[in-house]
Amino acid sequence: MLFLNPELTLPTLGRSVEALRQKVRAFVADELSAGRLKPICNSWTEGCSAEFSQRLGERGWIGYHWPRSYGGQGGTAFDTLTINEELLAAGAPVGAHWIAARQSAPLLMRFGSEAQRREFLPAIAAGTQYFAIGMSEPDVGSDLASVRTRAERRAGGWVLNGRKVWTSGAHFCHYIIVLCRTAPADPKARHSGLSQMIVDLRSSGVTIRPIHMLDGNHHFNEVIFDDVIVPDERVVGAAGEGWKQVTSELAYERSGPERFLSTMPLIDLFLRRLAAGPAASGDSAAGRLLARLMTLRNMSLCVWGALGAGQSPVIEAAMVKDLGTNFERESLEIVREALVADERLADDTEIGALLAATLPLAPTYTLRGGTNEVLRNMIAKNLQGK
Numbered sequence: 001m002l003f004l005n006p007e008l009t010l011p012t013l014g015r016s017v018e019a020l021r022q023k024v025r026a027f028v029a030d031e032l033s034a035g036r037l038k039p040i041c042n043s044w045t046e047g048c049s050a051e052f053s054q055r056l057g058e059r060g061w062i063g064y065h066w067p068r069s070y071g072g073q074g075g076t077a078f079d080t081l082t083i084n085e086e087l088l089a090a091g092a093p094v095g096a097h098w099i100a101a102r103q104s105a106p107l108l109m110r111f112g113s114e115a116q117r118r119e120f121l122p123a124i125a126a127g128t129q130y131f132a133i134g135m136s137e138p139d140v141g142s143d144l145a146s147v148r149t150r151a152e153r154r155a156g157g158w159v160l161n162g163r164k165v166w167t168s169g170a171h172f173c174h175y176i177i178v179l180c181r182t183a184p185a186d187p188k189a190r191h192s193g194l195s196q197m198i199v200d201l202r203s204s205g206v207t208i209r210p211i212h213m214l215d216g217n218h219h220f221n222e223v224i225f226d227d228v229i230v231p232d233e234r235v236v237g238a239a240g241e242g243w244k245q246v247t248s249e250l251a252y253e254r255s256g257p258e259r260f261l262s263t264m265p266l267i268d269l270f271l272r273r274l275a276a277g278p279a280a281s282g283d284s285a286a287g288r289l290l291a292r293l294m295t296l297r298n299m300s301l302c303v304w305g306a307l308g309a310g311q312s313p314v315i316e317a318a319m320v321k322d323l324g325t326n327f328e329r330e331s332l333e334i335v336r337e338a339l340v341a342d343e344r345l346a347d348d349t350e351i352g353a354l355l356a357a358t359l360p361l362a363p364t365y366t367l368r369g370g371t372n373e374v375l376r377n378m379i380a381k382n383l384q385g386k
């Protein structure tokens with residue numbers, strides 16, 4: 001048993017899932033040999049290619065388990081998980097559509113209006129429409145209930161004012177889902193009066209400014225809303241339901257394979273190199289990596305299965321994120337140490353280059369999607385039954 005919760009059991013992946021896995025592997029092999037895919041770590045945040053997303057969309061590999069009427073293939077949640085596992089492990093550039101498919105679409109599927117689902121889901125599945133998450137603000141990250149961005153009522157819609165930070169991909173996305181205050185804060189009910197709105201990033205009054213990463217890359221942004229008009233039909237669900245929506249979204253955000261496979265292209269290369277030579281000291285490092293990977297994958301499968309069955313395993317998702325993102329950070333250290341200690345890897349410039357490109361992003365793993373310290377508070381409170 002991987003979790004205390006007896007409802008989370010390890011599912012068995014059927015033959016059709018494995019057949020799909022082989023198809024994705026064949027596609028990846030073709031992309032690699034055609035030079036259209038250059039494996040990188042963190043490919044779900046750093047690898048953005050609209051062309052690649054569209055090629056996946058043409059195959060039906062984005063939102064595979066969504067209903068056909070919304071652009072999906074009517075598959076299972078495990079089909080989608082399998083496609084994603086293979087693409088992440090290959091270091092494929094899936095970053096353009098990743099957040100829209102992982103988070104925005106399930107949100108709209110669960111809380112959006114029928115008109116919103118019909119407008120946005122098929123374009124997300126086609127790999128042509130991308131969404132950003134507008135939750136964090138200056139001084140507001142872990143404590144989301146204190147967001148200051150606010151929307152005020154006007155005839156037929158809302159006027160949005162405020163500022164979001166760390167907004168991944170806002171510079172190439174079409175829409176952002178903004179968490180904002182639509183009623184004054186009530187100190188006795190801090191989570192009330194919040195709403196989520198779909199905002200067109202090309203609207204008048206939206207300014208997007210880059211925030212550069214440690215390695216100079218442009219991944220996230222500051223997004224400013226200055227009297228932006230948001231029509232009523234762009235509010236997700238009912239005004240005031242934002243907190244319920246945000247907390248349900250987070251289980252999707254925290255439990256997926258991107259929380260332990262971000263460094264997989266490096267691990268994969270490392271393992272292949274070791275397998276090619278005679279046994280030596282680096283083999284124990286390989287064993288440590290593999291044992292943890294397998295356990296994390298099983299935990300993620302359990303949570304994914306529960307999500308697909310309509311449950312909300314928020315605490316278990318937090319556990320996957322905590323253990324998985326720590327593993328991602330430590331995997332870089334394990335490979336780095338082996339690179340120094342194991343003679344077989346002494347002159348391996350390919351591993352060295354991939355490691356060097358990945359290390360500057362390591363501090364972000366345990367922050368993005370909610371910091372691990374805050375998640376541990378949640379887990380501890382749950383274990384105490386509070």
Ligand SMILES: Cc1cc2nc3c(=O)[nH]c(=O)nc-3n(C[C@H](O)[C@H](O)[C@H](O)COP(=O)(O)OP(=O)(O)OC[C@H]3O[C@@H](n4cnc5c(N)ncnc54)[C@H](O)[C@@H]3O)c2cc1C
Binds near residue numbers: 132167372
């Ligand atoms: C790569 C990356 C991409 C991101 N993309 C997005 C995005 O697209 N959209 C978006 O909205 N946000 C995004 N974020 C922001 C991210 O969600 C926040 O950084 C995160 O929630 C933490 O908020 P903060 O930075 O304000 O830190 P703070 O909340 O100020 O926390 C600072 C430190 O204090 C600790 N801390 C805070 N509260 C507690 C507590 N109660 N108990 C114990 N420790 C505590 C934290 O663990 C942290 O170490 C991204 C972040 C990163 C790194």
